[in-house]
Amino acid sequence: MYALSLPGLTEWIIILFVIGIFWLVISTVVSIAKNTQMEMTHKLFWVIIVVIAPILGSIVYYVFNKNLSSKS
Numbered sequence: 001m002y003a004l005s006l007p008g009l010t011e012w013i014i015i016l017f018v019i020g021i022f023w024l025v026i027s028t029v030v031s032i033a034k035n036t037q038m039e040m041t042h043k044l045f046w047v048i049i050v051v052i053a054p055i056l057g058s059i060v061y062y063v064f065n066k067n068l069s070s071k072s
Contacts, residue, residue, distance in 0.1 A: 021054050028058040035065070 007015065032038070032046045050057040 024058050025050055025054045028061055031065070032061065 028050050029047055032043050032050070035043065038046075046057075046061050050061060
């Protein structure tokens, strides 16, 4: 029989990593939704990219978004 115990250091690191990924995805999707310079099709594209590849998609979105907003 297994006894329930408090999570160890490894489990806490995994939990914090997963929470961080959720926060990153949610903040990126909110940023995409609030962006008034983008067309709806571009917004949909970015949301799909962020959902499929959360870390890479978010980083790429913020890099491209910063480059696009500095040009305008």
